Amino acid sequence: MVVFVRLRKNIIDKHMLSPSTKAACWLTTFLSVFVTGEMPIQAEVEPEFLQALENHTVTQGRDVHFTCVVNHLSNYRVAWIKSDSKAILAIHTNMVALNPRLSVTYNNHNTWKLHVSNVQANDSGTYMCQVNTDPMKSQMGHLSVVIPPDIVDSITEGSSAREGGSVRLTCSATGVPAPTVMWRREHNRPIVFRHDGGRERKVVETHKGEVLELSHVQRNDMGAYYCIASNGVPPTVSRRYHVQVHFIPQVKVTNQLVGAPLGSDVELQCYIEASPKAMNSWSREDLSNFAALVSDKLLENPKFRITETSVNEYSLWMNLTIKSLAPSDYGTYVCASVNALGKMESQVSLHRLELSMNGYADEPMVSGAAWQRARNLPARARPAASHAHQYLTQHLPPQLYALLLTTLQYVHTF
Known part of the structure; x- marks a missing residue:
């Protein structure tokens, strides 16, 4: 009697054999049963993993799962x-594990999944899918949890200094991986670093690092600075810091001597720079009041209109429009600005300008130092009656011609 040797313990799964090999197996089994009257005994097939356990990189707060596929598990777990x-x-x-964010699902065949919901930083690490064979079989996958950058709250979100002083801004950020911090000015204005004497040392668009230190600051360093933190994990975050540079007001009038004829409207212009914010005003010099040479500030009324036009956060134009000039409107006007650090003012002398038929301008009526200079105007400064003068008086509006004469007088005053 022919004795058939039992199949090896680790026999290959019949489902994975070729058709010819399967036919040979069936024939061998049939002959074994026919000769011995017994079915051949097959050894138990060992469990095997069909695919590797994956690695994951997940943003904090998302969900993730590991998939473990095992064939021939039999009574193992x-x-x-x-x-x-x-x-x-x-x-x-x-x-x-007593962790409500962990769960396992099974498809009743060969696939197990470990689910991790709302992933947190402490979920990072290596996870193992293990089968309790002897020796045990296992495979591992790694979970990396990345965290978007976040800027740590600071005590102050801005800084101020007197002009010529120093400003130091600090911005700390957290995240996984560690974020990179850089500084940028609003509207891409340059960041200026200076030597001790105030001379420019370096001008950049961005500065890398958690600390931004500006020395010998000037008023044009004033404004918004942004701390930007990024680590490749969206979103990038930023925080706005505001730098204030304080200084005594500076006041300039565009013309110290202005002439205009009766009945016309005239505008006096004043440019002001100040920080911190200043109180600005126009007033009229009152020569009749010797106790106080300057009267109360002028207010909006049908006669006077005051407008302010901002240039930037520390400078503006403040213009005074005087309507329908009357003889009493001529005199000296004062543009003033005052803040916590001091006060500054500048004057404009408004005089009367009349045009005569022969081309001479009558003596203006003004007060103040500007008129004292104008009284000593040499005769050569007066425009002589000429063809050019006649042409100008015929082709220029009276106000424009008056302005031309005022300019000539002011130039010869010096």
């Missing part, structure tokens, strides 16, 4: 273990 802590998380579909 699949367990999930956190390798770095040696903690058993689950056996088959029964949870061991």
Whole structure:
């Protein structure tokens, strides 16, 4: 009698054999049953993993899962273990870890999944899918949790200094991986670093590092600076810091001597720079009041209109429009600005300008130092009656011609 040798313990799965090999197996089995009257005994097939356990990189707060596929599990069990802590998380579909964010699903065939919801930083590490064979079989996958950058709250979100002083801004950021911090000015204005004497040392568009230190600051350093933190994990975050540079007001009038005829409207212009914010005003010099040479500030009324036009956060134009000039409107007007650091003012002398038929301008009526200079105007400064003068008086509006004469007088005053 022919004795058939039992199949090896690790026999190949018949489902994976070729058709000819399958036919040979069936023939061998049939002959064994016919000769011995017994079915051949096959050894139990060992469990095997069909695919590697994957690695994951996940943003904090998202969900993730590991997939473990095992064939020929038979009576063995699949367990999930956190390798770095040696903690058993689950056996088959029964949870061991008391973590509500962990769960296991099974498709009743060969696939187990370990789910981690709302991933947190402490979920990072190596996870193991293990089968309790002897020796045990396992495979591992790694979970990396990345965290978007966040700027740590600071005590102050701005800084101020007197002009010529120093400003130091600090911005700390957290995240995984560690964020990179850089500084940028609003509207891409340049960041200026200066030597001790105030001379420019370096001008850049961006500055890298958690600390931005500006020395010998000037008023044009004033404005918004942004701290920007990024680590490749969206979103990039930023925080706005405001720098204030304080100085005594500076006041300039565009013309110290202005002439205009009766009945016309005239505008007096004044440019002001000040920080911190200043109180600005127009007033009229009152020569009749010797106790106080300057009267109260002028207010908006049908006669006077005051407008302010901002240039930037520390400078503006403040213009005074006087309507329908009367003889009493001529005199000296004062543009003043005052803040916590001091006060400054500048004057404009408004005089009367009349045009005569022969081309001479009558003596203006003014007060103040500007008129004292104008009284000594040499005769050569007066425009002589000429063809050019006649042409100008015929082709220029009276106000424009008056302005031309005023300019000539002012030039010869000096």
